[in-house]
Amino acid sequence: MARKNIPITLKSVCKLLLLNVSFIVLLTACNQSTKDQTKGSSKQKTSVEEISQDENYITCWGIGPLEFGDDPASIQEKVGKENVSMDSLFLEGDFERLITKVWKGSPKEISIVWEEVKAPFKTIKLFEVSHQNSPYKFHNGIGIGSTLKEIVALNGEEPINLYGFGWDYGGTFIDFGKGKLKGDLPCFGGVFELQTEVGDAEVQQAMGNQAITSNLPALKKYPTVLKVIRVSEKGTK
Structure with missing residues (x-):
């Protein structure tokens, strides 16, 4: 069977070139869009991970993993029962009340003073840190040892x-x-x-x-x- 020759005109060549160029532009745009989405997602994930993983911040909501909404049970759940103990608070040399200490004796030690003078303890009045090597800081850098x-x-x-x-x-x-x-x-x-x-x-x-x-x-x-x-x-x- 004889092969039919199809005449190649300048118009047909231009159409082919335009189709190829359009395909390349579309492919490039898709690739860039995918990269931007991945980059944005990565940035968002990193930001969330940094906030959730940094347990050394002091905020007006609490210190480290502990928050004002916590009670003895939730504190033990967060840090482990073995890291929670009761201690005595003395003011002007006299016994004042019982307080809770988390990670007692370590740089991460946090003292918790309750609104209630005696058990059952339900409402946190304040948090306190005082270890000279305490890692906790406010977002502006204020921490133990700040001048x-x-x-x-x-x-x-x-x-x-x-x-x-x-x-x-x-x-x-x-x-x-x-x-x-x-x-x-x-x-x-x-x-x-x-x-x-x-x-x-x-x-x-x-x-x-x-x-x-x-x-x-x-x-x-x-x-x-x-x-x-x-x-x-x-x-x-």
Whole structure:
């Protein structure tokens, strides 16, 4: 059978070329769309995983894996019964109440003060961390060992109010004054330590049962660090 020759015209060549170009453009667009979707999905997954896996954050909802909505049963379920124990809280040398401690004696230790003075305990009043190697931090970096100077900087350079040093409630945080952190961290509480053995007139100004500010010369001259962090759901200290 004789093969029929089909005339090739310029018009037919152009049509073929246009079809090929359209196919290539469509294929490229599909590939790029798939890559973008995969990339976006990967970013979203990473963000969620980072938040869920980082149990060292302090927020106004709690510390680490623990939240204000927890009760003794849920705490044991989260961290393991073997990591939960009861301890005594003393104020001014006198027994005050029983509290719960999680991971007692380790850098991850968290103390829990309950609204109820005795069992059954149902409502968390505040969380506290104080281990010098505590890993817990707020999102802005404030943690155990943060200096008063660093926190004042985060407060927009507005002075911070606290109680004078050298007595039972010495160095206890009062408030952020008019600073930025007043709105950012309404749940924040804690205790600062003035690290000096000098007893000059400047230091004496920062001592005793009185409200003082971070503007005092002694607090700028000598290291003043955060040694206790307390987190209260309602911002009470």
